[in-house]
Amino acid sequence: MSLVKRSNENWLPNIFDDMFRTDWFGGTTNVNSIGTSIPAVNIKETDEAFAVEVAAPGKTKEDFNIELDNDVLTISAGTEQEKETQEENGRYTRREFSYSTFKRAFTLPDSVDSGKIGASYDSGVLHISIPKKDEAKVQPKRLIEIS
Numbered sequence: 001m002s003l004v005k006r007s008n009e010n011w012l013p014n015i016f017d018d019m020f021r022t023d024w025f026g027g028t029t030n031v032n033s034i035g036t037s038i039p040a041v042n043i044k045e046t047d048e049a050f051a052v053e054v055a056a057p058g059k060t061k062e063d064f065n066i067e068l069d070n071d072v073l074t075i076s077a078g079t080e081q082e083k084e085t086q087e088e089n090g091r092y093t094r095r096e097f098s099y100s101t102f103k104r105a106f107t108l109p110d111s112v113d114s115g116k117i118g119a120s121y122d123s124g125v126l127h128i129s130i131p132k133k134d135e136a137k138v139q140p141k142r143l144i145e146i147s
Helices: 011-021
Strands: 041-045 049-055 064-069 072-086 092-107 118-122 125-131
Touching: 049 072, 064 118, 072 125
Parallel strands: none
Antiparallel strands: 041 049, 049 125, 064 072, 072 092, 118 125
């Protein structure tokens, strides 16, 4: 547990904000300052490409929008759900709705071949393949002859 300095003003809301934004198991949370969940992203680099994985369960591939603008790759998604429960006379007894959006942006290095970027969505994970240009790929070792 760490000590946190607080001002005397509005101390109670701050305590509750901290309590609900803390991961009690020692990790970090993916919740921004307004309480919206931001999906976790894994980025792996190989000799031929970059592989990006975005954890976004419960979405469909139609929910995503992937854009490339001036070497900035932007991944966004938005969904809305609405559920209604009615009485027999037609009045609402309960109406629930939720909206979920996120946006992540990554600046791509000059070594990528932006014309060959591909994406797929499978089992709650968005996979984005970003191939490197041929000249940026690791070249095999070769022997140089001395003349």
